[in-house]
Amino acid sequence: MKPKSQKDFVSGLMFTCVGLAFAIGATHYNVGTGARMGPGYFPLMIGILLSIGGGIVMLGSLSSGAADGDPIGRIAWKPLGLIIGANLVFGLLLGGLPTLGLPALGLIAAIYALVVIASLAGTRFSIKNALVLATILAIGSYLTFIIGLSLQFQVWPTFISG
Amino acid sequence: MDLINNLSLGFEAAFTLQNLMYAFVGCLLGTLIGVLPGIGPVATIAMLLPATYALPPVAALIMLAGIYYGSQYGGSTTAILVNLPGESSSVVTVIDGHQMARQGRGGPALAAAGLGSFFAGCVGTLILAGFAPALTEVAFKFGPAEYFSLMVLGLIGAVVLASGSLIKAICMIMLGLLLGLVGTDVNSGVARFSFDIPELTDGISFIAIAMGIFGYGEIIANLAQDEGEREVFTAKLHGLMPTREDFRNMFPAVLRGTALGCSLGILPGGGSLLSAFASYTLEKKIKLRSGEVAFGKGNIRGVAGPEAANNAGAQTSFIPLLTLGIPGNAVMALMVGAMTIHNIQPGPQVMTSNPELFWGLIASMWIGNLMLVILNLPLIGIWIKLLSVPYRWLFPAIVLFCAIGVYSTNNNTFDVWMVGLFGVVGYAFLKLGCEPAPLLLGLILGPMMEENLRRALLLSRGDWSVLVTRPISASLLVGAAVLLAIVLLPSVRSKREEAFVED
Numbered sequence: 001m002k003p004k005s006q007k008d009f010v011s012g013l014m015f016t017c018v019g020l021a022f023a024i025g026a027t028h029y030n031v032g033t034g035a036r037m038g039p040g041y042f043p044l045m046i047g048i049l050l051s052i053g054g055g056i057v058m059l060g061s062l063s064s065g066a067a068d069g070d071p072i073g074r075i076a077w078k079p080l081g082l083i084i085g086a087n088l089v090f091g092l093l094l095g096g097l098p099t100l101g102l103p104a105l106g107l108i109a110a111i112y113a114l115v116v117i118a119s120l121a122g123t124r125f126s127i128k129n130a131l132v133l134a135t136i137l138a139i140g141s142y143l144t145f146i147i148g149l150s151l152q153f154q155v156w157p158t159f160i161s162g
Numbered sequence: 163m164d165l166i167n168n169l170s171l172g173f174e175a176a177f178t179l180q181n182l183m184y185a186f187v188g189c190l191l192g193t194l195i196g197v198l199p200g201i202g203p204v205a206t207i208a209m210l211l212p213a214t215y216a217l218p219p220v221a222a223l224i225m226l227a228g229i230y231y232g233s234q235y236g237g238s239t240t241a242i243l244v245n246l247p248g249e250s251s252s253v254v255t256v257i258d259g260h261q262m263a264r265q266g267r268g269g270p271a272l273a274a275a276g277l278g279s280f281f282a283g284c285v286g287t288l289i290l291a292g293f294a295p296a297l298t299e300v301a302f303k304f305g306p307a308e309y310f311s312l313m314v315l316g317l318i319g320a321v322v323l324a325s326g327s328l329i330k331a332i333c334m335i336m337l338g339l340l341l342g343l344v345g346t347d348v349n350s351g352v353a354r355f356s357f358d359i360p361e362l363t364d365g366i367s368f369i370a371i372a373m374g375i376f377g378y379g380e381i382i383a384n385l386a387q388d389e390g391e392r393e394v395f396t397a398k399l400h401g402l403m404p405t406r407e408d409f410r411n412m413f414p415a416v417l418r419g420t421a422l423g424c425s426l427g428i429l430p431g432g433g434s435l436l437s438a439f440a441s442y443t444l445e446k447k448i449k450l451r452s453g454e455v456a457f458g459k460g461n462i463r464g465v466a467g468p469e470a471a472n473n474a475g476a477q478t479s480f481i482p483l484l485t486l487g488i489p490g491n492a493v494m495a496l497m498v499g500a501m502t503i504h505n506i507q508p509g510p511q512v513m514t515s516n517p518e519l520f521w522g523l524i525a526s527m528w529i530g531n532l533m534l535v536i537l538n539l540p541l542i543g544i545w546i547k548l549l550s551v552p553y554r555w556l557f558p559a560i561v562l563f564c565a566i567g568v569y570s571t572n573n574n575t576f577d578v579w580m581v582g583l584f585g586v587v588g589y590a591f592l593k594l595g596c597e598p599a600p601l602l603l604g605l606i607l608g609p610m611m612e613e614n615l616r617r618a619l620l621l622s623r624g625d626w627s628v629l630v631t632r633p634i635s636a637s638l639l640v641g642a643a644v645l646l647a648i649v650l651l652p653s654v655r656s657k658r659e660e661a662f663v664e665d
Contacts, residue, residue: 008330011594015333022340022355029352035624039347039354042612043340050336056329072593076386080589083382083561084582090565091578114565115558121385122554133555137562150216151570 005070008061015054023047079121086117094154105157107146111138169291172521176529181224184217185526188225189533192232197240197545198556204599205380206233207496208372209560211503212567219504220519224526226500230493231283231530234476235538238275238469239545243268252472254442258457258464270404271465272542274412276535278470282420283531286477289424290484291524294513297485301510304486306617307628311638313611316488318642320603322649331600334591338604341366343612361576368499368605369571370580375598377564378581379588381557404462411454412466415445419467423474428481437475438468477527484520485510488607492599495606 003009023044032038093113096104115134119125145151175181191213195206210229214222234252241252242259255275262271304312321331344355345365356362404412422444423437445467446457455461480497482490487509489495501508506516513520538545568581591598622628630636 007593007595008327011330011333011596014590014594015337018337018340025355029347029354030350033624034619034626035622037349037616037619039350039352042615043343043354046336046339046343050333050340053329053333053336057327057333060329070595074386075593076382076589079382079385080586083378083385084585086558086561087378087565087578087582087585090562091569091575091582094569095575095578097575111562114562118558118561119554122557124554129554130558133558137559141562141566145566145570151212152573153570 003058003061003069004063005061006072007070008057010072012054012057012059012061015057016051017054019047019050019052019054021047023051082117082121086114086121089117090114103158104154106154107141108138108155109157111141164295165292168295168517168521169525171517172291172523172525175220175518175522176224176525181221181522181526182529184221184225185228185530186533186537188228189232189530189537192229192234193236193239193534193538193545194232194548196233196236197548198236198560201233201380201560202237202376203230203233204372204492204496204602205376206230207493207500208369208376209563209567211369211496211500212570214500215503215570219501219506220522222500222504223497223519223523224530226497227523227527228530228533230476230497231473231527231534234473235276235279235534236545238279238472239272239538239542240549242271242275242465243546244549252438254438254468255465255472257442258459258461261458261460262462262465265460267460269542270408270462271460273404273539274408274462274466275469276538278412278416278419278466279473280531280535281416282423282470282472282474283477284528285420286424286427286474287524287528287531289478290481290527291521293428293481294485294520294524297481298510298513301486303634305632305635306614306621307632307635308638309488310611310614310618311629311635311642312486312488313607313614315638315642315645316482316490317600317603317607318645320491321600322645327595328649330596334596334598334600335604338601338606339608339611341371341601342605342608348609348613349616359576361574365609366580367568367571367577368496368602370568370577371584371605372496372602373564373568374581374584374586375588375591375601377560377588378585379592379598381560382585382589383592384553385557408462411451412462415441415463415467416470418444419470419472420474423471423476424478426471427475427478437471441467441471473531480523480527483508484512484523487512489603492602495602498606 024047026040026044026047029040029043030038031040031044034041090110090113092102093105093110094107096102112131112134115137116127116130119130119133142155146153146155176185191210192203192206195201195209196203201209207226207229211226214225217225237252238255238259241255242263244260259271259275262268317335321328321335342365344362346353346356346363353363419437419441422441426437426440442464445461445463448463450456450461454463457464476493479490479494482488483494483497487498487507489498498508506512506519564581565578568577569575571577588598591601618628619626628635629639
């Protein structure tokens with residue numbers, strides 16, 4: 001049987017899976033009794049309730065929904081990948097990744113990387129505009145966060161600042 | 163008079179040069195970010211929260227309150243001029259406000275929104291100051307069972323009054339509750355669901371979740387849409403002042419909106435969204451005067467009423483937070499997070515242990531409202547300029563602020579990975595039509611609910627009936643059940659769906 005609302009069906013499925021995962025995970029901890037609840041008690045309870053709720057959402061999606069089947073629609077992979085990617089590269093450059101032996105390159109480099117990568121997600125990308133924006137944001141961030149709010153960031157790469 | 167004494171204590175705390183400055187900066191930043199289309203108050207507060215870490219608690223809360231009002235006000239500016247509601251509560255402002263802007267009456271529409279909000283803010287502040295102490299008395303009678311039931315009522319209230327599918331919203335709450343449980347269990351010291359990652363033993367940072375879901379998720383969704391649809395009415399804006407006729411029309415609407423907003427805002431989950439919808443529906447029901455423009459065609463009442471209601475609701479939704487420590491909506495959930503960061507446990511004890519903070523915050527709400535009127539009406543030209551900045555310049559900056567903000571909370575890249583993960587999750591929620599606000603509420607309430615349930619059942623030796631044998635607890639649960647039952651009634655159900663559909 002084809003669900004009448006694809007969105008609801010998938011979200012119900014998601015709720016059920018997450019609920020079950022938490023419930024199963026909770027059984028690895030001491031569940032205890034009502035009077036002496038262990039760390040597993042409450043997550044087990046809510047996990048089961050959530051998976052039941054997900055089931056109800058799924059059942060509901062079979063019977064009612066929009067005429068067009070309420071499809072999830074196209075996933076915007078490009079902005080999704082670029083925005084999340086920009087965020088991850090920012091983290092990598094700012095903090096480095098000691099497990100892979102990647103040194104921290106500091107805030108300024110991270111800002112340039114983030115702005116350029118994120119800008120790629122826009123409709124009309126121009127590397128010149130992206131660099132101008134990155135420069136403005138780098139100077140602005142330096143003034144507000146480092147000088148103004150005196151947050152503890154590594155600003156320059158390790159091999160420059162030592 | 164207690165009220166006057168208390169308020170003067172508050173104004174004393176708030177009227178220092180430093181705090182006034184923070185209120186001002188908060189309003190300014192809030193408006194600045196709030197004006198940007200697609201960024202609501204939750205994302206704005208989450209984004210700017212790290213900027214308040216270095217401040218003393220009173221100043222930080224004052225600034226956050228300013229940010230909240232500013233972002234709401236900025237949201238309505240965007241709604242009127244760009245036909246894009248920056249947040250759900252300005253959805254109704256769009257209908258008539260944008261029509262007014264099209265007819266070259268954008269100025270009066272903005273003024274009506276601003277003045278209406280200011281009036282409502284004044285009344286809301288007084289109600290907050292008057293009611294809070296009384297409710298605090300009640301709160302001291304609460305035991306763990308009552309707190310648990312109150313949270314159930316609050317969560318149910320939040321989903322019942324929100325838009326969208328009821329059962330999905332309840333699922334989102336439970337998802338939030340579960341995410342809130344990640345981390346070290348306070349009673350046993352067991353690290354739950356932490357997968358042996360040391361950073362996760364402290365729990366998932368709620369800022370990472372809020373920014374990921376509300377910030378990144380929405381940016382991605384915005385980018386997936388065409389940019390061409392936006393039209394900004396800047397050229398046609400001349401003359402801010404509404405005419406005398408406008409004033410005659412909007413004044414009663416503002417009064418009605420304020421009354422509605424104040425009463426609905428106190429309800430858990432009510433807040434600004436429901437108030438704005440209710441006010442617009444009410445205004446539409448009231449007969450048009452001769453010569454008045456029809457609704458949907460640019461009626462000033464359709465702007466003034468909902469905006470007043472929206473602001474009054476925003477104000478009174480602080481009541482459950484400040485007196486009971488229970489956040490009524492997603493913005494208040496963020497406020498709880500902010501208070502915890504500053505080592506303030508929200509709840510009835512704040513008023514007695516920290517009267518300066520409590521009354522200072524209330525006084526600063528009024529100051530914030532005043533500043534917004536002063537700030538916004540003359541400076542409207544600047545905000546309009548900001549609106550005409552193309553989105554491709556704005557969104558990389560927003561991504562950057564989110565990333566910097568989330569990193570600076572713990573100076574740890576782990577949070578940056580988490581915000582990326584929740585960005586994907588947030589986009590998935592949008593695609594699946596799952597409203598994310600209840601999740602944030604559940605996230606904050608999860609540990610509190612578990613703790614109170616645990617204590618209640620410990621005291622009753624495992625007897626669940628304690629939740630229904632204690633009168634206050636029982637009536638709270640009955641209230642929650644009644645709310646659910648009402649919404650599930652077929653007639654109400656169709657009305658509710660109708661009410662949340664734009665027309």
